[in-house]
Amino acid sequence: MSQIKADMLTFGYEGSPENVFEDVCFTLDTDWKLGLIGRNGKGKTTLLRLLTGELKGRGVLTKSVPVAYFPYTLTREQMSLTGAEIAEDIRKDCEIWRVICELSELEEDAEILYRPFDTLSWGQRTKLLLAVLFSGENDFLLIDEPTNHLDGAARENVRRYLSEKKGFILVSHDRDLLDACTDHILVLNRSTISVQSGNFSLWQENKERQDRSAEAENEKHRRQITKLQKSAKRTSEWADRNESTKIGFDPVKEHDRCISARSYIGAKTKKLQSRAKNTQKRIEREIERQEGLLQDIEEIKSLKMAPLTHHKETVVDINGLTLRYSDAAAPVCRELRFDIKQGERVALDGANGCGKSTLMGAVLQKAGLAERDDSLVCEGTLQTASGLVISYVPQDTSDLRGSIKEFCMERGLDLSLFCTVLKYLDIGRERLSGDISDFSAGQKKKVLIGASLLTPAHLYIWDEPLNFVDIISRMQIEALINTFRPTMLFAEHDKRFRENIATKTVYMSR
16 A cells, blocks of 8 residues: 655645645545545646646655546547547557456447547547546546536446546545545645545535534634623723822812822732733634634535516426437437426436437527527427526536626626625635636536526526536535525436436436
């Protein structure tokens, strides 16, 4: 068993006002199944790049084993090669028979090795690259978001596969995947890095307990500080009042007092001032003890939305709907039957390619909120209520660019309110002044979700909104939806999120 150690590790990107990591220390065993979690932008991918040696920080980072990183970055030329050619190209010590064995464990046919890589589905590409990754020996593996864009069946396949492996760091925002595949959690907190034994659910349970304890301890210190401050103020007032009587007195009213009392009053004042000074020192000690108690507590602020109420109970009615593209031999989906009533949150569930996004696009077209696609043929009934206002979150974020101010002007959003929503979703103030194209993938998704939350609508259509979005924000959005109960049509491969908010599920197949 080998170890990876960080000692006083510090790293910051050039031009950034703050370091990503500041004097962090941790020790990892290379046979652990380690989950890496943290808010978007906290440095998960940066840490992996430090471990690979791609980035260099200050301090000491030692590792006695080679590391390999997933996903592999493929060039345009490599994308046109077969899987076998890519395997030998990206991993020089790769033996194809080992890759075939790993593909078998992933329940994938070895014939995908001999097809051009760019003809494979997302699930097949992920499985092929995972098989290449695990075909080596003695490497410590860094696995970054392996289930993004995968459907439920492919996710379950990858989950089962990884649960039987060891010796890796897994970055994922899928709570079920982390629970099934990890035995330790490495957490990028708000101010520190910590390592804990157990899976995600155990970490979450312990974290909530620690946060409650820290908040209770903080409240106790706060009450003590308030009490001491009142005492210090009262003692100081007594000292000032006493000092004011030292010089001058009325011999009629104060017949028992003489000039010699002056020294006594001075001594008493000095004693009171000393007591006030000691109380102030106690206040400073209490404040010092209080500092740091709440530094790693995730302050999950409540979000709000304003769904509209339509005069019709049923806002979308689908009966016997078949969708096909005019140049395709087979329909994308066929004979769909369901409706969406106000207050319902309808989840579309099915494998990649079963037509979820196509169906959402057809609803948007029918409502007159998307350009008409003449190649899409609709057979059967698709009705939307008249005057339906829809807020849409697409899968793709590649078109996002420009400043937050320009984005708000384009969408008709209140800039101040939108920035507040993004800060509640943990996008830092320093990010808000930059170009959206420089945001991380998760932060770009939050921009689209934030815009949707600020858009009053009868129906919210969200197409895989949570790709790359961190776990804490997912739970934050879950709580929001369950509180305000908007009418929704959505597709999301995060099983736990889907089960927590959906009131009805429509199963689709190719």
